[in-house]
Amino acid sequence: MSASDPPPSSGTLSLRPSFWPRPPATDPGKARAYRRSAWRDAWEARVATFAVHLVILALAAWPAAVWRATMTDAVGPAPLAQDVLLDVIRMGESLGLGGALLAYVFAGGLAMMLSVPVQLAWICALAGRDRRQCLRLAIQRWPRALVITLVVGIALALALALACLPAYFLHTSYQHEPNARTHDLLVLAALVVPLLVVLTASAWLDLARAACIRQGIGESLKRGWWALKASSGTYTWVTVGRFLLGAPLLMLPLPPVALLIVLQTSAFVATFLRSRWLAEAWRHVAAKVATIPSGS
Amino acid sequence: MPRSHRPAPLPFAVALALALLAPSPVVAELPEEAPPHHYEVVATLDPEAHTIVGSVRIRFTNTSNAPLTELRFHLYMNAFESDETVFMKESRHSLRGVEAQGEGSIELETLRVQDVDRLGRADDELVDGDRTQLSVPLTRPIEPGAEVAIDATFTTHLPPLFARAGYFRDFHVGAQFFPKLAKLEPDGSWASFPYHGNGEFYSDFARYELVIDVPEGWVVGATGAQTSDRSEGSRRVLRFEQAWVHDAVFVAAPWFEERLGRQGDVAIRVLYPPGYGSAAERHLEVTREGLRHFGEMLGAYPYAQLTVVVPPRGAEGGAGMEYPTLFLTAGPWLAMPRLPFLAQDEVTAHELGHQWFQGLVATNEVAHPMLDEGLTEWITGDLLQELHGRERSGVNLPFLHLDGFAIRRAWALGSDEPTSPPATAVPEFHSSNDYGRSVYGRTSSVLETIARSWGRERLRRTLGDYARRHRFDHPTPADLYASFDRSYGPWMAERVLRPALEEGELAQFRLMRFERGDEGARVTVQRVGELPIPTQLRVVRSDGSVEWVPLSGRARFDGTIDGDVRSVRIDAARNGLLDDNRLDDGAGERPSTGLLARALHFAQSLLGALGP
Numbered sequence: 001m002s003a004s005d006p007p008p009s010s011g012t013l014s015l016r017p018s019f020w021p022r023p024p025a026t027d028p029g030k031a032r033a034y035r036r037s038a039w040r041d042a043w044e045a046r047v048a049t050f051a052v053h054l055v056i057l058a059l060a061a062w063p064a065a066v067w068r069a070t071m072t073d074a075v076g077p078a079p080l081a082q083d084v085l086l087d088v089i090r091m092g093e094s095l096g097l098g099g100a101l102l103a104y105v106f107a108g109g110l111a112m113m114l115s116v117p118v119q120l121a122w123i124c125a126l127a128g129r130d131r132r133q134c135l136r137l138a139i140q141r142w143p144r145a146l147v148i149t150l151v152v153g154i155a156l157a158l159a160l161a162l163a164c165l166p167a168y169f170l171h172t173s174y175q176h177e178p179n180a181r182t183h184d185l186l187v188l189a190a191l192v193v194p195l196l197v198v199l200t201a202s203a204w205l206d207l208a209r210a211a212c213i214r215q216g217i218g219e220s221l222k223r224g225w226w227a228l229k230a231s232s233g234t235y236t237w238v239t240v241g242r243f244l245l246g247a248p249l250l251m252l253p254l255p256p257v258a259l260l261i262v263l264q265t266s267a268f269v270a271t272f273l274r275s276r277w278l279a280e281a282w283r284h285v286a287a288k289v290a291t292i293p294s295g296s
Numbered sequence: 297m298p299r300s301h302r303p304a305p306l307p308f309a310v311a312l313a314l315a316l317l318a319p320s321p322v323v324a325e326l327p328e329e330a331p332p333h334h335y336e337v338v339a340t341l342d343p344e345a346h347t348i349v350g351s352v353r354i355r356f357t358n359t360s361n362a363p364l365t366e367l368r369f370h371l372y373m374n375a376f377e378s379d380e381t382v383f384m385k386e387s388r389h390s391l392r393g394v395e396a397q398g399e400g401s402i403e404l405e406t407l408r409v410q411d412v413d414r415l416g417r418a419d420d421e422l423v424d425g426d427r428t429q430l431s432v433p434l435t436r437p438i439e440p441g442a443e444v445a446i447d448a449t450f451t452t453h454l455p456p457l458f459a460r461a462g463y464f465r466d467f468h469v470g471a472q473f474f475p476k477l478a479k480l481e482p483d484g485s486w487a488s489f490p491y492h493g494n495g496e497f498y499s500d501f502a503r504y505e506l507v508i509d510v511p512e513g514w515v516v517g518a519t520g521a522q523t524s525d526r527s528e529g530s531r532r533v534l535r536f537e538q539a540w541v542h543d544a545v546f547v548a549a550p551w552f553e554e555r556l557g558r559q560g561d562v563a564i565r566v567l568y569p570p571g572y573g574s575a576a577e578r579h580l581e582v583t584r585e586g587l588r589h590f591g592e593m594l595g596a597y598p599y600a601q602l603t604v605v606v607p608p609r610g611a612e613g614g615a616g617m618e619y620p621t622l623f624l625t626a627g628p629w630l631a632m633p634r635l636p637f638l639a640q641d642e643v644t645a646h647e648l649g650h651q652w653f654q655g656l657v658a659t660n661e662v663a664h665p666m667l668d669e670g671l672t673e674w675i676t677g678d679l680l681q682e683l684h685g686r687e688r689s690g691v692n693l694p695f696l697h698l699d700g701f702a703i704r705r706a707w708a709l710g711s712d713e714p715t716s717p718p719a720t721a722v723p724e725f726h727s728s729n730d731y732g733r734s735v736y737g738r739t740s741s742v743l744e745t746i747a748r749s750w751g752r753e754r755l756r757r758t759l760g761d762y763a764r765r766h767r768f769d770h771p772t773p774a775d776l777y778a779s780f781d782r783s784y785g786p787w788m789a790e791r792v793l794r795p796a797l798e799e800g801e802l803a804q805f806r807l808m809r810f811e812r813g814d815e816g817a818r819v820t821v822q823r824v825g826e827l828p829i830p831t832q833l834r835v836v837r838s839d840g841s842v843e844w845v846p847l848s849g850r851a852r853f854d855g856t857i858d859g860d861v862r863s864v865r866i867d868a869a870r871n872g873l874l875d876d877n878r879l880d881d882g883a884g885e886r887p888s889t890g891l892l893a894r895a896l897h898f899a900q901s902l903l904g905a906l907g908p
Contacts, residue, residue: 052908055907055908056900056903056904056907056908057896057900059899059903059907060896060899060900060902060903061896061899063895063899064892064895064896064898064899065892065895067895067899068891068895086698086702086703086705086706086710087706087878087879089706090706090709090710104899104902107899107903108902108903108906111903111906111907112906112907114907115906115907115908116908118908119908122908176465178551178570178571178608179569179570179571180569180571180608180609181570181571181572182571242904245901246897246901246904246905247898247901249897250894250897250898251694251696251894254890255890256889256890256893257889259889259890259893259894260889260890260892260893260896263893263894263896263897264893264896264897266897267897267900267901267904270901270904274904274908
């Protein structure tokens with residue numbers, strides 16, 4: 001133990017490895033203030049958020065247009081929830097559905113490539129910097145953010161392997177149980193652990209990328225990790241909100257134009273919710289700069 | 297003190313009129329006379345060795361017009377004794393996706409006809425490598441109308457459950473486990489065949505008594521009604537009896553739970569593994585609805601008892617299998633309450649439907665599988681439409697619903713491989729997939745097209761006529777065609793059913809021309825295929841008005857449609873299920889804004905999750 005380390009607290013079990021610095025104490029009052037300020041930050045950066053929304057829209061327009069053209073050529077304007085889907089799937093090859101799927105793959109790949117610099121520029125804008133500075137910073141920090149992504153990805157893979165072990169052991173222990181429901185419920189409950197691991201890693205990645213605008217790779221990973229506890233609530237509700245604004249709305253029984261308006265509005269609200277989360281993420285990791293103990 | 301009000305009596309004439317108008321309860325009875333044959337099977341189950349040691353006494357009457365010089369038995373458990381059997385070769389060691397995992401067999405220890413041993417002269421390999429049939433020559437012929445007693449003892453080694461009969465851990469399905477006579481035809485020939493991978497039933501009606509001996513504490517479900525239950529030391533001995541059935545089976549397990557219900561005079565017993573209570577409740581509901589629906593359409597279920605068995609997870613090889621007065625349904629394997637999928641409804645409806653099409657109307661399943669599986673598949677879909685509505689009868693999810701018959705059509709027509717006509721005999725299908733697509737998919741698509749084109753009630757009445765006329769009988773396709781001709785006219789069998797079922801004809805429509813002009817739109821529709829299925833052309837004009845132009849069974853429509861026609865589509869209501877390409881059926885339709893909105897939102901949600 002180094003001299004700067006605080007004495008171990010008695011009676012509490014910590015899973016923190018000895019090489020991992022102790023997180024600074026967080027002030028609940030400050031955390032509440034960050035949450036309030038994040039709304040203001042998100043609103044003030046609405047132009048940048050809209051620009052991000054347009055980038056996603058532009059990427060999405062390509063596969064959507066190919067899909068729509070394919071479906072229209074195939075079956076006319078039939079509603080999706082009809083057996084028309086079966087014809088389309090059955091005759092997918094001759095309809096050119098392969099082209100539509102390829103468009104999705106390319107657009108998805110492009111979105112993943114652009115995601116790092118766009119996200120960095122977006123966070124920078126949410127932090128109140130001017131646009132030109134944000135674009136420059138995004139390009140400069142791109143390699144750093146990629147390394148962070150790689151590290152978080154490796155950590156996620158290792159953690160997932162461990163997190164799936166309880167489900168595996170429960171499955172092997174209970175698969176011969178005559179009451180199949182006991183097995184199913186236990187395995188389902190155990191699968192919550194890997195789900196939490198994925199969500200945690202995703203939040204950590206956002207926080208670490210936010211930190212890397214001002215910090216190095218190691219420092220960003222640390223700050224992101226430390227900020228997880230205080231920001232996990234916001235991340236959870238934003239994730240749930242974005243999900244609810246996505247796939248569940250697809251089959252809304254509305255007239256076409258009303259449907260277009262509702263779905264596009266919901267897509268923009270989902271993007272705005274993400275800006276709200278990134279604004280808070282930035283405040284959490286930026287504020288830690290002043291509160292990191294010097295010895296750590 | 298409250299005053300009591302006695303309702304005034306209805307005038308006699310009104311009461312009589314109401315009684316006459318009220319729908320009569322659906323009740324049916326068994327024939328008064330005893331069936332011509334009688335089986336008494338005594339079976340002792342050893343759940344550790346998975347064997348059944350037993351005896352059978354058959355009182356057999358020669359119901360044919362000729363003296364019999366030979367008896368023919370089926371020993372179907374021998375289908376699992378080696379890789380060389382017809383069953384194993386046809387099924388390629390796997391049935392309905394479940395792989396064979398071990399062997400099974402039946403050993404006949406004694407066989408006496410009128411107290412004379414006949415086992416020594418019997419021939420049990422009528423097909424090379426296959427001992428599923430046994431020919432027993434007789435020294436003295438059995439004259440028409442004469443009765444003989446046949447006694448046999450046997451030991452059956454159940455196979456691991458992959459094809460209907462066998463065991464999965466301590467769950468046992470005793471089916472085809474005793475020596476059983478083949479079907480005797482009126483001319484004195486035996487309709488005997490080896491055990492095939494697909495199709496198994498064809499037997500004479502008989503009275504069956506099953507005495508099942510299992511360990512104490514085990515639960516047993518079997519064909520017929522339970523008539524006794526006694527303990528003998530560490531064993532439990534149960535007796536089940538049923539007249540006018542053509543087979544008998546039992547299932548046994550130590551952990552079965554039980555749910556009871558009734559539909560009219562029929563007592564329903566659902567046996568299920570622990571944890572499947574909600575699934576059992578749903579199976580019970582569907583069984584009740586099915587007994588009502590099928591009873592009204594095809595004549596009432598005539599037996600007092602019906603047993604529904606939910607097999608445990610891992611016993612998929614026994615799932616979805618019908619026997620007289622007992623059937624095995626399916627999961628849901630994920631033992632959760634009330635999943636929104638219809639798979640379990642469908643299996644229960646289908647196996648229940650077999651109580652009519654093969655149970656009561658006992659056709660030759662190997663020679664005419666469409667009369668068994670094909671008709672049952674249609675009445676299954678009909679019941680699911682009744683329960684869930686046409687648009688949700690296949691998939692009933694909150695955000696996706698599909699017509700069950702559209703799924704059957706996609707299955708039936710969705711392969712590039714050649715499809716045999718539904719009227720093909722089981723051994724002549726190219727593969728199990730060909731058999732399934734044709735017998736289940738194509739037959740039900742033909743019938744549903746008839747229902748949607750000429751009226752559902754009319755088709756129900758037609759099948760009801762066929763089922764009622766041939767109850768406890770062994771009809772052929774000609775009998776089915778005769779019912780259709782009676783109902784629709786003498787053209788139906790010749791112009792629709794025979795081409796569709798025996799030659800695999802379709803009714804494909806194509807929009808060959810759609811040219812808009814000042815005078816109107818020139819439209820040419822061509823029907824490819826011989827079936828004169830009536831359909832309609834939907835015409836949408838620029839002012840939004842819609843007109844339906846009937847194309848009543850014509851092979852070609854060529855004409856001009858007045859007005860500013862924007863778009864046309866053949867069979868927009870999707871009533872015809874025999875058009876294998878609907879993508880050439882329309883023109884002029886505007887791209888859908890709704891489709892674009894959905895496609896765009898889906899892509900945005902996906903890319904938003906992957907992107908920044």
